[in-house]
Amino acid sequence: MITETVRVAVDMAVFTVRDNRLWILMIRRGKTPYEGMLALPGGFLEPGEDLDQAAYRELTEETSVLPEHMHLEQFHSYGSPGRDPRGRVVAVAYFALIPTPPTTEAGGDAAEVEWTPVDDLLRADADIAFDHRRIVADAVERVQAKLEHTTVATRFCGEIFTISQLRQVYEAVWDRSLDPANFYRKVTKIADFVVSTGQTTSIGGGRPAGLYRAGDARTLEPPMYRPR
Amino acid sequence: MITETVRVAVDMAVFTVRDNRLWILMIRRGKTPYEGMLALPGGFLEPGEDLDQAAYRELTEETSVLPEHMHLEQFHSYGSPGRDPRGRVVAVAYFALIPTPPTTEAGGDAAEVEWTPVDDLLRADADIAFDHRRIVADAVERVQAKLEHTTVATRFCGEIFTISQLRQVYEAVWDRSLDPANFYRKVTKIADFVVSTGQTTSIGGGRPAGLYRAGDARTLEPPMYRPR
């Protein structure tokens, strides 16, 4: 049988929500190929390492976020023969959801890290390396679907948040505006999605909002269907 | 940097529906490791080959089914360091949905091919090689979810089918019984899910059933939510 050297890489699509928009962490490439273009952070699988471990390692090389405050999930693998001009690379792609505001750590390449609004990035004019435009688009779709029947939206918020902030997460990811009243009722009625802390906050005018933290539920019962 | 030889394999979870049950195609292993145990069909990625191409090649080595009558989709990759005792193997797993009754082709290993009901296979007593029990379980979950908002259930039927046969597919995959009357109305109301051929059939007693073929829709609007 003919053999071919294949390398396995892990590519990360790291998302956060800020200013009512969905942002993704990209790297400005400093060397060929695709020098000067935007690419997803990532790296090669190391000996003895699980895929999930590699993804977590790559994530912590770029950001400082505790495991319990984020969501990390594999979503697709990419292996077209020509996807990397340097050789045969199969990329296992992950997405991560982290709270806002994220702190970008000085990990050697820190100066090249760029947070970018996803909608801007996916418009045709952005220069994106490799097949990473497709990977980003796939990741966004997966995250949108994930918010419908899981509780991962809370991973975009900090430990404590208001229902309004949670709604802004849904609005940013789905790119749709939602009725605040109906959203409030639905979210607070779902068992163990959010739990009240009893405290209130008064940032940004208006009646103070109740403060909540993420509950123990991992799936939404019933789901939050996005409007069509 | 330390390098390690990694091989990329494609593993296939091939499903069909027969006798109101979901079946999966497994291989009885003829050599070590895991000799005599059941494993998913699969093989290594070949030079210059895309992942989807490799999956399709593996599928046609085991079954004879035309691309337009099946559904083939990647769902997860598995890369634990110890998952294959022969060395480092990252497996990209696909599921395929093919019509019933499937014809198993004589592909050299034909004698070792075994169609197995999924529920039997996942009961604890079955001997399954590698991490393939987990892969099968993941595949089943993905297929169940897929039937909710896509039209792939029609890939289990032949070119022409009755609404009742389509319902039996849903019942087998979801392992739940559905109300025939409500199912009929819902399915026929969704635009381009199924289209009537104008013909009827009279297999198995009772009033003859209308015959339908799959429509052009790929997503279900509205979705078919499985009962909780």
Place this chain on the structure above:
DNA sequence: TCAAAAGTGTTATTAGTACACCCATGT
């Protein structure tokens, strides 16, 4: 007092569920 955001009430519409009942065939 006014603007603004939080949260509650109310109603109309729609989707889902249960099940009675008629239809069209083979035996």
Place this chain on the structure above:
DNA sequence: ACATGGGTGTACTAATAACACTTTTGA
């Protein structure tokens, strides 16, 4: 005639959407 599955009617229930309205703060 009767059993069998195909297909229609209909009433009940639950989820959704729209929006008026009250509450509680800062300015």
